[in-house]
Amino acid sequence: MTAAVTERPGRAPAFCYRALGKRALGESDAVLHCDQVPLSRLAERFGTPLYVYSASTIRERLRAFDQAFDPAPHTVCYSVKANSNLSILRLLTREGCGFDVVSGGELERVLRVDRRAAGKVVFSGVGKTSVEIGMALQAGILLFNVESQSELQVLGECAARLKKTARMALRVNPDVPADTHPYISTGLHQHKFGIPIEQARALYRQAAKHKSLKVSGVSVHIGSQIADVTPFSATMERVADLVRALRIDGHTVDYVDAGGGLGIPYEGDGQSDFAACARKYARALLGPLRGLRVHLLLEPGRSIVGPAGTLLTRVLYRKTNGHKRFLVVDAAMNDLIRPSLYKAHHEIVPVRAHAASAKETVDVVGPICETGDFFARDRELPLAEEGDLLAILDAGAYGMVLASNYNTRPRPAEILVDGDSTKLIRRRETLTDLMGPEAPRSRRA
Numbered sequence: 227m228t229a230a231v232t233e234r235p236g237r238a239p240a241f242c243y244r245a246l247g248k249r250a251l252g253e254s255d256a257v258l259h260c261d262q263v264p265l266s267r268l269a270e271r272f273g274t275p276l277y278v279y280s281a282s283t284i285r286e287r288l289r290a291f292d293q294a295f296d297p298a299p300h301t302v303c304y305s306v307k308a309n310s311n312l313s314i315l316r317l318l319t320r321e322g323c324g325f326d327v328v329s330g331g332e333l334e335r336v337l338r339v340d341r342r343a344a345g346k347v348v349f350s351g352v353g354k355t356s357v358e359i360g361m362a363l364q365a366g367i368l369l370f371n372v373e374s375q376s377e378l379q380v381l382g383e384c385a386a387r388l389k390k391t392a393r394m395a396l397r398v399n400p401d402v403p404a405d406t407h408p409y410i411s412t413g414l415h416q417h418k419f420g421i422p423i424e425q426a427r428a429l430y431r432q433a434a435k436h437k438s439l440k441v442s443g444v445s446v447h448i449g450s451q452i453a454d455v456t457p458f459s460a461t462m463e464r465v466a467d468l469v470r471a472l473r474i475d476g477h478t479v480d481y482v483d484a485g486g487g488l489g490i491p492y493e494g495d496g497q498s499d500f501a502a503c504a505r506k507y508a509r510a511l512l513g514p515l516r517g518l519r520v521h522l523l524l525e526p527g528r529s530i531v532g533p534a535g536t537l538l539t540r541v542l543y544r545k546t547n548g549h550k551r552f553l554v555v556d557a558a559m560n561d562l563i564r565p566s567l568y569k570a571h572h573e574i575v576p577v578r579a580h581a582a583s584a585k586e587t588v589d590v591v592g593p594i595c596e597t598g599d600f601f602a603r604d605r606e607l608p609l610a611e612e613g614d615l616l617a618i619l620d621a622g623a624y625g626m627v628l629a630s631n632y633n634t635r636p637r638p639a640e641i642l643v644d645g646d647s648t649k650l651i652r653r654r655e656t657l658t659d660l661m662g663p664e665a666p667r668s669r670r671a
């Protein structure tokens with residue numbers, strides 16, 4: 227009886243079709259829920275477009291990831307840039323999570339959530355300013371991942387000035403190709419990231435001479451949305467060789483920071499068994515490090531929060547241009563840019579499932595004045611009427627964090643669902659929020 231509605235790819239366990247209220251799951255009244263909460267109710271209460279996240283999914287995925295690395299000493303440092311909402315960071319600190327930050331702003335988010343989390347923070351990025359470095363030194367973060375000789379210099383100077391010791395690792399570039407979108411592949415020598423691995427020893431020697439720097443580890447990150455674990459083990463082989471060489475050179479190498487990058491399946495039914503996937507990833511990393519006795523740092527972002535979020539949107543208009551059918555929805559590329567930026571695929575499903583509904587091939591587009599403003603092209607979807615709600619799945623990572631105000635569109639609200647409770651974790655922006663900084667009165671400086 228329910229086959230017709232459950233065949234649609236939701237994202238179990240968080241996003242499933244259920245009957246509303248006490249009625250049996252009929253063929254026409256199945257509504258997509260986030261945990262126990264019907265998404266239709268959230269849309270009515272908070273409006274659309276709307277980001278909705280499942281707290282239980284985030285916790286489950288973090289725990290599965292963490293458990294996969296149980297055989298080795300490790301700390302999971304969630305990559306804040308994937309989704310930096312304070313409530314989500316708070317949820318993660320309660321789970322004992324550490325953090326990978328790439329700006330002073332992200333560090334400030336972590337500190338506001340829990341000052342004590344600083345001891346589990348690693349700071350990555352090619353362009354840290356001395357102000358940001360100073361903030362991180364004052365906070366007492368765990369590790370700086372240094373990406374150039376000049377940055378090493380600045381870090382040494384800042385630490386000396388503040389009378390602190392900066393624990394550092396070099397982010398090395400292993401020159402390993404990762405099969406992902408060129409914009410999010412980072413581990414090849416032509417990319418701006420990291421220090422060529424063959425130059426690392428000389429730079430470590432230089433770091434060791436600096437009184438305010440403490441050589442503590444080796445760091446690497448080869449890209450994002452990597453589906454195959456082979457490049458991760460190839461990278462770790464190279465890192466392990468470097469660790470051995472550095473120890474011969476007399477350095478202390480306590481930490482190996484393996485970065486993030488584990489991909490998620492965006493197409494079809496999603497991941498049936500994330501725990502198994504995490505274990506496979508863990509084996510790929512831990513194999514080459516066996517016997518090295520290092521503390522492993524991990525920086526997952528997407529794999530923790532990606533499948534835990536959806537972007538809810540309403541169909542504004544149906545239109546036909548020649549043979550082409552369009553659904554114009556109220557979300558746009560400013561709310562979720564991944565399809566426009568990376569040609570990324572996101573499953574789109576109706577919030578209300580009509581069992582017998584016919585299908586059609588449509589483009590799902592937003593209201594922004596750009597041809598690149600689309601969520602799907604030539605996609606077969608169940609027939610949707612004007613006013614219907616759609617859920618764009620797997621939007622928990624690199625969704626809201628990349629949202630902008632292009633076309634003077636206020637950014638969406640965000641909701642965190644935990645079981646049957648819902649919390650507004652970011653209110654919808656208003657036009658006053660947008661225009662405040664440029665109000666005429668504030669211009670007379």
Ligand SMILES: *Cc1c(COP(=O)(O)O)cnc(C)c1O
Pocket residue numbers: 305307308326328350351447449450451485486487488525526527528529623
């Ligand atoms: C973006 C990034 C991550 C997180 O990558 P995911 O693909 O989201 O897991 C981790 N570490 C660094 C240095 C990054 O730049």
